[in-house]
Amino acid sequence: MKLNGLEKIEKLPEDKENVEEVIISKIRELIVSKHLEPGDRLPAERDLAERFGVSRNQLRQAIQKLEFYGLVKKYPQSGTRISNIGVTALNGMMSDILQLQNPDFKSLVETRIILEKNAVRLAATRRTESQIHQIKKAHEAYSEKAIQGLDAIEEDLMFHIKLAEASNNSVINSLMLIITPEIIAHFVKNKICDKEENFLLIKEHQAIVDAIEEKNADKAVASLNDHFKELYKYCNKQ
Structure with missing residues (x-):
């Protein structure tokens, strides 16, 4: 050789x-x-x-x-x-x-939003009982830390990854695994969240969980849009 x-x-x-x-x-x-x-x-x-x-x-x-x-x-x-x-x-x-390797943050966010909207829509119609259980567990793990005002980057990441997994679309899941960790780490690193914001994020997560459990695709996407409002604002400042 x-x-x-x-x-x-x-x-x-x-x-x-x-x-x-x-x-x-x-x-x-x-x-x-x-x-x-x-x-x-x-x-x-x-x-x-x-x-x-x-x-x-x-x-x-x-x-x-x-x-x-x-x-x-x-x-x-x-x-x-x-x-x-x-x-x-x-x-x-x-x-x-x-x-x-070093895409601009705004492009990453835009791509994530496109992917995750489709992921939750599919998750609402395709999720299994086991997958909704995993989503709930990830939400609970995030909530426990967020309520205490603790760093919950990994728990937040896991929640969104579980949403993508429940889409049962391997390509969406793979792409989310690539881009989501960098986005969440950047977002949390550069934005200080107080306890009031933490409670709001928990509420938004719960709305997404409820919609997917109810198998209501439109509600799931609408709840995700609400959850992304702050992300949109932060992204547009960059």
């Missing part, structure tokens, strides 16, 4: 997303320089991590992102291979992925 183009990354960024970006850039360089070509098997995880000077976990995360976008594929008996779609297409798609 043509591996003489592999060079160690001299200084890794501190941010996890930036590390992934650097690793993807390095793999892209190997493809553009023809040290790796469509259909080639990637070097062993340990070897590639050592040559790049990154941890195996960091490398794994970057490769998982490439796999999600279909640029590499894992095969049970022959490891991970570069997708056989041509160098020009691979180069262009990797460039697009790298540009997606």
